Amino acid sequence: MKDQDIVERIQKNPKFFEFVRMRNNYSYVLSALMLIAYFGYILLIAFDKQLLATKMAAGATMSIGIPMGVGVLVFTIVITAIYVRRANSEFDAIKDEIVKEASK
């Protein structure tokens, strides 16, 4: 079957639009989480440097800003991995199903 026909059939399938909406919502929520984590950290520094300079414990050298910063780095890696894992399994399965239906 030609690609053109598949595209036309998908265009008539409400499941496709539902799928796109669902996946986009998921992408936007994760993007928002990332923006909050990063800009939250940056604005915390801009507005209250002392807070991040607070020591981990009385007598300790490390300030809480350091594990928080490393935390943002790790969060970035983890949130990317979470998305890719779900997209490569669940989302791709739904997408393949929709394409297969249209290709019959």
Place this chain on the structure above:
Amino acid sequence: MIKAKHILGGIAALLVAGAALAAGADLGQAQKQETNWTAIVMFAIFVGITLWITKWAATKTKTAADFYTAGGGITGFQNGLAIAGDYMSAASFLGISGLVFGSGFDGLIFSIGWLVGWPVITFLMAERLRNLGKFTFADVAGYRFDPGPIRSFAACGSLVVVAFYLIAQMVGAGQLIKLLFGLDYLYAVMLVGIIMMTYVLFGGMTATTWVQIIKACMLLAGATFMALAVMFQFGFSPEAMFTKAVEVHSKHDAIMSPGALINDPISAISVGMALMFGTAGLPHILMRFFTVPSAKEARKSVAWATTWIGYFYILTFIIGFGAITNLIPNPADYFVGGDLAKGLKGGGNMAAVHLAKAVGGDMFMGFISAVAFATILAVVAGLTLSGASAVSHDLYASVWRHGNVDSATELRVSRITTVCLGIFAVALGVVFEKQNVAFMVMLAFAVACSANFPVLFMSVLWKDCTTKGAVAGGTVGLISSVALTVLSPAVWEASFGNPKGSALFPYASSAIFSMTAAFLVIYIVSKLDNSAQAKKERALFPAQLIRSETGVGSSSASGH
């Protein structure tokens, strides 16, 4: 030496101003060091291996598709390493570890900024780019738009970013070779130009990708060894490392808290936006999404790239602190005249290189120096390839010949462009030798986030976007980002030497204004556009949506 120190001090001030510097390679005016034969020999071995790979890649580079995208035959894991290699440049290694060595905490803030763009690319761009594009990011915007104007604009956006980036890299290469190998500036610029042209001309994307992968592995291995060696000294206790660092560093406890890097919130947000969204508009990064066979592999590549880059930044942070604890107690070996106040031999950017000697001896230092220089070579090759594809695929094949051109001719034009860009890069390196080019990378990021990113984002995700809107908004973003960046304190005062307070634009980055302006103009002009062409473009959106979301009908990038 006083002059060199003065200028390096200026660079440090730029970093403090929140300049988007570290991804480039501006290392200031460096003082020539003793000839380092170990490093030169190791570098020669690297070049030998990569040229051998280029010879192999040449047998696989027969069509334009092979040249631009390695025939789409790169796996997600390999591509992830290559993207990480593009991103872990000489200055993000030497620059960030040097910043940590100088001011501790601030180096961490800086490296976070460089990483956070990746999830956004993953969630919103990677898969759609792969499904809509073939060779360049203009293919994506050009799917439903009038090819003439949109491709001309996209090619301009790409070439401007590539040119700014190339200047920073070429000048960085010249300064670095004086520091690392003890050779002359001109040798470095010529060497980089010739070797890079060889990679791209004969091996195309296949060679460029493998050079980048090898370099990324060497850099990650070297940095891992250094970080482990440092942690071993402190029984793997960060607290013990920080305690020792605070004890010996001249700023003492201040290195544990944020310093002058972020002051006013507007600059903080603006710099953050430039880093975050600029990454999603860099042509040499975007073109890597076309080298993998499917959307699945495209997603895997960003996941791997993010992991490696994030891991690398954590290592750089440890390396910076390791430099504090290892170098400062031994001023006679590492500081100018054995005097702490006079700074590190070769400047603050040499912290990682000196630490390599402290933990691994001369051989290891040679290895790290060779890797740092190889980094520039690989990044320049990627930049040249993306510039060449913008000229040959977008301007020549699509705009000028309206797509009526065979693969062999297009390939020939790419190669001619590569030679021209190579000569151009060497010339730029020579012309800008004495200039402070730190701001070039800021300009590249400002243009990428204000011109390329909004056009890509809106053309893919907004159904009412039209050619006129995209071109008008992108142009506004391009012009305003360049103008505001030039008028900002870091460029107008620190680089051009105008008096303090004379900069018309007070913030560290233009992004918050120029990127917003681009989006607004795209929106308004598209809304007002009621031409027949606009109606046709809007009618094509559903088909574009299906292709971008499912990959049906998308190019396999094989071109066979």
